[in-house]
Amino acid sequence: MINDKERMYLLPHLFNAAVRAGAAIMSIYKHRDDYDISLKSDRTPITVADRLAHRTIREYLGPTRIPILSEEGREMRYEERCNWELYWLVDPLDGTVEFIKGNNEFTVNIALMENNQCIGAVIYVPYFRKMYVAGRNSGSYLKEAVAPDADASYTYEEIVHDWTRLPLRREAHHDHLRVAVSRSHQTPETQQHIDRLRLQHPDLEVVEQGSSYKFCMLAEGSVDYYVRTTHTFEWDTAAGELILSEAGGTTRSLPGDSELKYNEVDLHNPWFVCRSKFCTL
Incomplete structure (x- = not known):
């Protein structure tokens, strides 16, 4: 160590x-x-x-x-x-x-x-x-x-x-749920997941954003939730996951609700969801 x-x-x-x-x-x-x-x-x-x-x-x-x-x-x-x-x-x-x-x-x-x-x-x-x-x-x-x-x-x-x-206090509180999604990599499963969230949060706001910057927005507190239902690799998530975690947030596999694993035989990640420190979902 x-x-x-x-x-x-x-x-x-x-x-x-x-x-x-x-x-x-x-x-x-x-x-x-x-x-x-x-x-x-x-x-x-x-x-x-x-x-x-x-x-x-x-x-x-x-x-x-x-x-x-x-x-x-x-x-x-x-x-x-x-x-x-x-x-x-x-x-x-x-x-x-x-x-x-x-x-x-x-x-x-x-x-x-x-x-x-x-x-x-x-x-x-x-x-x-x-x-x-x-x-x-x-x-x-x-x-x-x-x-x-x-x-x-x-x-x-x-x-x-x-x-x-992080998180930034000025970004931490919203009057409605802000959900980040990939700007260029979305699937029907992404939309279905958001539709389920919208049942409880009718005023939900979708924020499209590219790259690992979504993890940074979560760490800041400028968005609350991020769902990813397309392929990513370990190098796409490792840095962002720690930055989010140390800011009080979480990253969990979807489905399964487990931690992401690294240096696996297959470097693909499972689908996952992330929550900011202030997300109550």
Whole structure:
């Protein structure tokens, strides 16, 4: 188990890797003709920004000598990774569809996993210059005005200076239930789930949002509930789940009401629902 000194050493690596990846993404984002869009084997899109962000993170985190399991890295057999005690779980560009659409709703997700449990996480939203940070049993925080920077080298002291503990009090209370759904990945089951909620909450408001930013909105308290009934992968949820958990929220499988598991043979997640700290459902 890593100690507090090691956590303080690794947090800047998490933070700076995400900021540098965000800079790589934004360098491509403003040049729509250079996206170089193709399809992966699962028919999901990938762009040059995904590849560049992955390479940036890999090169920056490499000196930690901690293995990396990344959406855009090489495919690793379960036998190769099943005994990892410590590893980085990375989605270099979460929300590629939103990136392609140009709606600004994309993130960089990096989770530090110990014995298949997330112990440290960042989600960076480069367009909005927001960084969400969490440590297991250490709280969840928002640091604003973090500009994309290809040479980011924040120290631990600079990271923790003027960040804000989550949830945000100004976002915490609504006069109606606010339910987040994926902007680009919805199914009839999503709508059926919302229809059931609407029976008890007729004034329910649906909030469409791309990428793992939904976890951050839950952690802030700006939305109350999030349902996902399409495929996601472990790298889509690990960082967001810790950020939400440390802000007092929960993530549970649907159906089953169990915790999500990591470093499984199949890296797909089950369907799931998330609740903010203030959700009474």
